[in-house]
Amino acid sequence: MTASTAPPTDAPPALRVIRRDGTERPFDDSKIAVAMTKAFLAVEGEANASSSRLHHLVAELTAHVVAALMRHPTPAVHVEQIQDQVELALMRGEHHRVARSYVLYREEHARARGGEGGEAPAAGGAVVHVTAPDGTRAPLDRERVRTVVTEAVAGVDDVDVAPVLAELDRTVYDGITADELSQALVMAARALVEREPNYSLVASRLLLDRLRAEAVSHLAGAREIPDHAAMAERYPSYTKDYLRHAIAIGLVDPELATFDLDRVTAALRPERDLQIGFLGLQTLYDRYFLHERGTRFELPQAFFLRVAMGLAIRETDREERAVEFYELLSSFDFMASTPTLFNSGTTRPQLSSCFLTTIGDDLNSIFQGYRNNALLAKYSGGLGNDWTPVRGLGAHIRGTNGVSQGVVPFLKIAGDTAVAVNQGGKRKGAACAYLETWHVDIEEFLDLRKNTGDDRRRTHDMNTANWVPDEFLRRVVADGSWTLFSPDEVPDLHDLYGDAFADRYRAYEAAAERGEIRVHRTVRAVELWRRMLTMLFETGHPWITFKDPCNLRSPQQHAGVVHSSNLCTEITLNTHADADRGEVAVCNLGSVNLAAHVTADGLDADKLRRTVTTAVRMLDNVVDINFYTIPEARRSNLRHRPIGLGLMGFSDALFVQGLSPASDDAVGFADRSAEALSWYAISASSDLAVERGRYATFDGSLWSRGILPIDSLELLAATRGEGELEIDRSTTMDWDSLRDRVRAQGMRNSNVMAIAPTATISNICGVGQSIEPIHLNLYVKSNMSGDFTVVNPYLVRDLKERDLWDEVMVSDLKYFDGSLAEIDRVPDELKQRYATAFEIEPRWLVAAASRRQKWLDQAQSLNLYLSGPSGRALDELYRLAWRSGLKTTYYLRTRAATSVEKSTLTGTDGRLSGVPSAPPPPPAAAVPAVPPTAPDLDPGQACRIDDPDCEACQ
Structure with a gap:
């Protein structure tokens, strides 16, 4: 095969090549095809010269190179840049031996020209x-x-x-x-x-x-x-x-x-x-x-x-x-959330991040819900919709004497609405639908994100989450049965939780056995749990969130019920669908940069106190300044005044202190830092109540009874059985004086803490996202402006101190996908300190999250990572999350089908390329099983950490 046989590509006619002597010539893609063909032949031999496979492969790779060059910011490219792209194309295509041959070819010619890296660039001696x-x-x-x-x-x-x-x-x-x-x-x-x-x-x-x-x-x-x-x-x-x-x-x-x-x-x-x-x-x-x-x-x-x-x-x-x-x-000690940064000081100051709604069981409520979603999303709000009240498939429709098609068709419209209203053209609209585990449509709900089946019953662009009561987990543990109902026949289950829910649920089961309930179905609880985990692994959805701890520990349980979380699972606020008392929950977010509040010796508590005090005031101001697009949101926000103060840069804070993320010290720091954040945030809101007045529904709240978030653990423990709650309850600060102050002074805000993902604002501040472990020590991040090579600066600092930072280390980090584990010359101490997310046993992430959760009146966006998921591993992980008192979990991330570009070039930005990875281990017997052929997880299109078009919360 010769270059002339390669099909022509659509290179721009104005593209020019700068030669090494400074002269220019027209771009000719056939020269790329020739070079690639020679590289393949050097490895595979002349016998392949006329093969159809090689012909088409070279043509395809050449097209990739030309496409990359067409994105070049200037109409002239240096010959070395073209060769860089050739090498990248070979590496992306997993042709590593051919790429190595091509690299050696370049090095030989560079030496032949008399310089280790070749001649000086042409432009240096030419008049420009x-x-x-x-x-x-x-x-x-x-x-x-x-x-x-x-x-x-x-x-x-x-x-x-x-x-x-x-x-x-x-x-x-x-x-x-x-x-x-x-x-x-x-x-x-x-x-x-x-x-x-x-x-x-x-x-x-x-x-x-x-x-x-x-x-x-x-x-x-x-x-x-x-x-x-x-x-x-x-x-x-x-x-x-x-x-x-x-x-x-x-x-x-x-x-x-x-x-x-x-x-x-x-x-x-x-x-x-x-x-x-x-x-x-x-x-x-x-x-x-x-x-x-x-x-x-x-x-x-x-x-x-x-x-x-x-x-x-x-x-x-x-x-x-x-x-x-x-x-x-x-x-960068604190950063407000994205909607606040977008709109503060503008003519439309919609500053709030998250909105939670409950959809009622009638067409007026359903279509009002669509309208509310559109208006809330227009100005950058992330949406959480509770769909549990909508009657299930096969339920009777009294007005028409017909049969319901269930909740799924309505969810399809909701997903399309989120896509259509793309947050004012600034970023993707995004919503999350929540459904309780006893809803008769739950099995169809689990399939919403599948790529197979009837597309009219799929929502490819909408997030989904399970709203799981404790009673269901008890049935899973006991390998008992579980009954599914249509909410029109069991309407009070929606508003019940804890022991009241369990008692009423059992009563409905007995009624169903007597034939008094028309629509119901009984399944084996562990089989449904298995399917929930399988769908979570295969599609990334629905997420697992826990109804009872969200409600039993809610400061506002006297004023309503938490029916769902939000788009990113960190907000737990009351909602109601009634026309008269309808409330759309609103949360106003911002995050403390934890890395800016630590030294090598630990937490700078005095600086954190000053930051939190000012931050709480800023977030409280949002409630009054905010531009509300629907009256239900305004009514709810002014009554309860919730805010969500969170944190980011947790991994950076560990690096500053030299702590390994998989260690008791890291878990202890998660505990102490969250305790300090909680103490100062509650104190600041209480002091604001003296200056500005208590929030309207303070009386009757847990706050008014002197029950702080750390104390509400006892309310959860009172409803859990033996072995169902395993959480550390130790404290280090003076909580008695704060309880007395809150009872006497009141609170300005019904809720004060929530740890959001901070996807974009952490980039602005130059720290790791939220509470996330580091994903890779060297990777390429994509956003609207292209690809950015990101290197862990703390690792580089430590490697420099040991004289280990050089071009070979860069090459090794690329080859091993940003991991230190296989690089022999790196000390074990650094391997542990800079272990990446998939190298950390997930129990450490749950342990740290459990320590944080005890201090929070809302929840945290917690991603979980499994490098080799199996049925047993998934089952044990999510049961551990429940026993550890977590309110919610977010994405399950399995070993991604991506890798860092393994290019040996210095200074080349490349995209993460897809590489098939090995299938997960087969599931163990008698536990929820994950099909061994399940594909690697694509975590979805909304609010994912590595999605440059998201950040719907922050």
């Missing part, structure tokens, strides 16, 4: 002109480029100007536009991140240089390129101009102009722009900064000040509070 926006051309000002890069590397350890300029020279071409040049600078620094993580900060500063030019030029009406020093001086005046312009075009609330702008802008910290990592700044640029027809004119510190002013707009001393809030946000 830059095309201005008006079309004029001028020679590239290399001195300014060097100055910009020098400024970007200033004060950053282990980085230098020369490598960035060398990478730049590989991409610049004669006639490059000014915008392309600034982008090429960013890409040059980005390419160096995998060899040295600190180049992420360099890339961020280069992106900031580009952003400054974009924002300032837009406001000034002429192109300006201020450096950081110049911008630092004019930041206050720029911010005033920016606010005036944003108000004039209708993006910002005119009320912000009535602040004392001299006072608030004097508090700006321009130097904090330089502390934002590249992924964080790119995320802010893509999603959060205000723009006019795509042109960003909001700089980072102006953004944080706008959010802070919006949250302080009803404070007595607005300026003082705005500065206090700004300090907390811009320092």
Whole structure:
């Protein structure tokens, strides 16, 4: 086979190749096909030269290379970049021996040219002109480029100007536009991140240089390129101009102009722009900064000040509070949730994160539920819908004397509504449907996310969750029977929990045996449990959440019932579907950056107290400022005023202290940090009650009775049998004085704590998400702007201290998919400290979650990881979660069918590529079984950690 036989690809005719001598030539994809063919023949032999398989394989790989080159930011690419893409294509295709042959071929030719890495890039000796926006051309000002890069590397350890300029020279071409040049600078620094993580900060500063030019030029009406020093001086005046312009075009609330702008802008910290990592700044640029027809004119510190002013707009001393809030946000000690960041200070300040609804059993309620979902999702709300009241398949319809088709057809419409209303065009709409385990449609509900069967009874884009009562788990343990009912015949089960539910459920079972209930079906409990776990493994849904602990420990059980959680399983608030007293629960979220509150010696409790006190005030302000899209949400939020203060950066906090995640020390730190967060949050809300008044439904709550979250464990224990609750109940702080204070002063908020996923805001702050263990120590993350190489900086620090960080280590990390386990020269101590999620026994994650849960009045988004799932492993894990007192669980993540690019190239960003993994071990006998051929889990399309289009909660 020769290159000429490869089918033509659709390469852009303007694409040019920069040769090593600096000259350019038209792009010719046949040369790629020739090179690949030679590499295959060198490995597989001449006998394959005319094979059809090789012909089509080379054509397919060539097409992948061309497609990658077509996404290049400039119309000219260096020959080395083309060869990089060839190597990536071979590695992605799992042709490792061929890729190795190709790498050796490149190295031999590089040595033959007289240099270890080849000749100097061509552009270094050629005259390069830059095309201005008006079309004029001028020679590239290399001195300014060097100055910009020098400024970007200033004060950053282990980085230098020369490598960035060398990478730049590989991409610049004669006639490059000014915008392309600034982008090429960013890409040059980005390419160096995998060899040295600190180049992420360099890339961020280069992106900031580009952003400054974009924002300032837009406001000034002429192109300006201020450096950081110049911008630092004019930041206050720029911010005033920016606010005036944003108000004039209708993006910002005119009320912000009535602040004392001299006072608030004097508090700006321009130097904090330089502390934002590249992924964080790119995320802010893509999603959060205000723009006019795509042109960003909001700089980072102006953004944080706008959010802070919006949250302080009803404070007595607005300026003082705005500065206090700004300090907390811009320092990354605390970060508000995504809806708050999107909309604070704007003309539509919908700042709340999560909405929970109950759907009633009539068409008016069902279609009102669809409308509510659409209105709530429009302004970035994540949705949790309780569908249990809707009658099941085969139930009688009195009005028409017909037979119900069950809840599933209605769920199909709900899923389509979430997709159609994509949160104002900013991100995917997302909802989660909850159903109790006794509902007669539960088995069909389990199948909603399957890719087979009648597509009219599938919801491929909607999350689902089981709302599981304790009585069902008791039947599973005892291998008893379980009866399914239609809720129209057993309506009170929906509102009952604990012993009251168990008693009433048994009474209905007896009535069914007597023939007094029309629609019912009896199944073996363990068989239903097996199917629940099988579907969870195969489709990622429905999640397992526990009804009784959510209600028995709810501070608001006197005012209603918790019927579901939210989109990410951390919110546990009351809902009701009645027209007269209907309530849509609302939660207002924000997260403390735990990594910013620890040192090598442990938790900085005094700093945490200050942060939490201010954060609770900010979240309470959301309740009054919020733009409510439906009256049921406004009524509920103003009555109960719930907030959800959470945390992120837990894994970073462990790294700072040198703790292994699979250790008693890590579990102990989870306990102590959650205890401190709980104590300070409750204290802050109680003190706010003195200043602003108690929330309306305080009387009768657990708070009013002096029962704090740690005390509510006794209420759960009272309904659990022997061996059904295994949870540590130790304390270290002065809880007696806090109980007395809460009883005397009251609480400003019905609920104060919930640990959300923090998918995007943790990227902004540059820390690990929520309470998650680290996924990989080196990986490629995708978002709206492309692929980003991410390296664990704590690991790099420790490896440098041991003289182990080098190109071989980078190569090993890639080869072993970001894991240290198989790298012999890494000490065992570091392997344990930097163990990845699938290397940690999941019991450690449950143990840490159990310690946190005892302090929380709501729940936590807890993902569970199994490297080799089996029926026995799944069964034991979820029974352990129940016994450990957890209220909810989130995604089950099995060993993903992905791997890090195993390229040996330095500075190449690649996507995670699919590689089939071994099937899980066969299930053990007599336990819930997972089919041995079950595919690796795709965790779904909404609110998944590695989904760049999500973050519906945060």
